[in-house]
Amino acid sequence: MNEIDAAKICRALGDPNRLQIVQMLSGGEMCACRLLEHFQITQPTLSHHMKILCECGLVDTRREGKWSHYSLNCGTLADFRVCIEQLSCCKNEKEGCC
Amino acid sequence: MNEIDAAKICRALGDPNRLQIVQMLSGGEMCACRLLEHFQITQPTLSHHMKILCECGLVDTRREGKWSHYSLNCGTLADFRVCIEQLSCCKNEKEGCC
C-alpha cells in the first residue's frame, strides 16, 4: 500500500462519525438504516460518509432488496494495519511503511 | 484512547505529507531542516504540519539551540496502534476500539 492510499484511508477515518461507523462494522455487516440509528446525522449525511469509506476501499457494499449492507474490506484493512504497525518510535525496528 | 483522540490522529495522518513525515520519524529523531529537504513545501508549511502532528500527541519536540528535533511519541503511537489493531473484518474477534 502506497502513501497516497494510506493517507486516504487515514483521512476517511479522521472524522469521528466515520471512525465510529468503522468500529461498528468491525462487529460484522450492518445496513445503513441500523447505522443511522446510532448517530445524530441525517440520512444523506450518512450516505455521504459511507461513500467516502467505500471510495478508499475500506468498506464494501452489498445490495439486498431495499437494503444496503456495509462491511469492512478484509484486504484493505489488513494492508492498512500493516502500514500502521510499521510505524515505530524505536530505532531498532525496521521501517519503511507502505 | 477515545474516538475523538483517535480520529484526531487519523486526521493528522490523513495528509500525504504528514504521513510521510511520520514514516521518516519512524526511523528516529529528525530536525525540521532535514525533513524540509525531502518535501516540495515551504518552511512555514512544514512548521504548520509539525504543529498539527504535535497537537494530536503523535510527535514530540526537543529544542536544541537553533534546531527543533522531532520524534514520535511512543505512548500515543502504542495507543493508536492498539486502536487500529482492534478493527476487524471478521466477527470472531472481540471489538470495541478505544
Added chain:
DNA sequence: AAAACATATTGACAAACGTCGATGTATAGT
C-alpha cells in the same frame, strides 16, 4: 553589534469538508 541561520507566527486565499433540505431512484407491500 551585526549578520546569518532555524524555526514559528500571521494573514490571506482557493479548495475541500461536513452538513442539511429537497429531490431522485429503486424495491416492497397494499
Added chain:
DNA sequence: ACTATACATCGACGTTTGTCAATATGTTTT
C-alpha cells in the same frame, strides 16, 4: 397503480484545510 420504505444524488451553506509570502522570534557566528 399507489404508497411506503431504503438509499443515493444534488445544490447550497458555513467551516476547516493546505498552502504561501511576509514577518517575527530566538540562536549562533562573525
